[in-house]
Amino acid sequence: MVDDLTLVFSALADPTRRAILARLAEGDATVNQLAEPFAMTQQAVSKHLKVLEHARLISRTRTAQSRPCVLEPVRLDAAADWIARHRQVWADRHDRLAAHLATLRAKPRGGRAAR
Amino acid sequence: MVDDLTLVFSALADPTRRAILARLAEGDATVNQLAEPFAMTQQAVSKHLKVLEHARLISRTRTAQSRPCVLEPVRLDAAADWIARHRQVWADRHDRLAAHLATLRAKPRGGRAAR
Numbered sequence: 001m002v003d004d005l006t007l008v009f010s011a012l013a014d015p016t017r018r019a020i021l022a023r024l025a026e027g028d029a030t031v032n033q034l035a036e037p038f039a040m041t042q043q044a045v046s047k048h049l050k051v052l053e054h055a056r057l058i059s060r061t062r063t064a065q066s067r068p069c070v071l072e073p074v075r076l077d078a079a080a081d082w083i084a085r086h087r088q089v090w091a092d093r094h095d096r097l098a099a100h101l102a103t104l105r106a107k108p109r110g111g112r113a114a115r
Numbered sequence: 116m117v118d119d120l121t122l123v124f125s126a127l128a129d130p131t132r133r134a135i136l137a138r139l140a141e142g143d144a145t146v147n148q149l150a151e152p153f154a155m156t157q158q159a160v161s162k163h164l165k166v167l168e169h170a171r172l173i174s175r176t177r178t179a180q181s182r183p184c185v186l187e188p189v190r191l192d193a194a195a196d197w198i199a200r201h202r203q204v205w206a207d208r209h210d211r212l213a214a215h216l217a218t219l220r221a222k223p224r225g226g227r228a229a230r
Contacts, residue, residue, distance in 0.1 A: 005127075005133065006128050006130060009124050009125075009127040009128035010124075010125075012120075012124040012128075012197075012198075013121050013124035013125040013127075014121060015118055015120075015121060018120065018197070021201060022204075025201040025202075025204040025205040026208065027208065071205055073202055073206075076198050076201070076202055079127075079198055080195055080199060080202065082127075082133070083127075083191050083194055083195040083198075084195060086137050086140040086191070087188055087191055087195065089137075089141055091188075093140070093142065
């Protein structure tokens with residue numbers, strides 16, 4: 001079974017799908033409305049929407065005739081959180097390293113070593 | 116040609132590669148050191164490292180014998196920025212919608228409608 005984060009990052013790994021998400025961030029849209037700016041067939045757009053839906057980055061109303069696509073930001077948050085968490089671990093490590101180097105500079109080992 | 120963001124998101128779309136990045140956030144490591152916790156062959160880890168290197172999420176020293184792998188956070192930042200930007204557009208839209216609804220509630224259309 002593929003985990004959620006892998007589904008989300010896979011879905012984001014395509015410029016057309018990212019453009020569709022960018023469009024949906026600005027407002028809900030139907031498949032027809034999404035197909036227009038991309039000069040793509042409805043079928044091609046539908047394939048991309050299925051990937052986005054599977055990753056739960058978007059949802060589609062089942063009841064309305066037009067079935068507009070809606071961005072679901074929760075999964076985007078999960079992806080951003082993963083990146084931010086590891087970015088932070090990296091930054092903390094570099095802060096500790098900088099602090100350690102500052103300590104070394106502040107306390108020279110004296111004598112012949114500190115020319 | 117595949118664009119940079121697609122390369123980064125593709126590289127992140129694998130649990131082993133994400134675990135490798137998590138490990139490298141804590142400190143540089145050689146292929147041997149990376150292979151250990153994953154119970155993987157060096158060859159399998161090397162394949163994943165190539166994908167991460169191609170996406171420029173990591174770099175490897177060419178000179179040192181041990182060739183440690185180093186996390187390159189710049190590309191992680193680019194991925195996080197993409198998500199944050201569209202998350203913001205979505206949030207702004209919802210704020211505007213909420214403000215609009217508040218205006219509608221504050222100014223009832225008067226008379227018979229506002230019972």
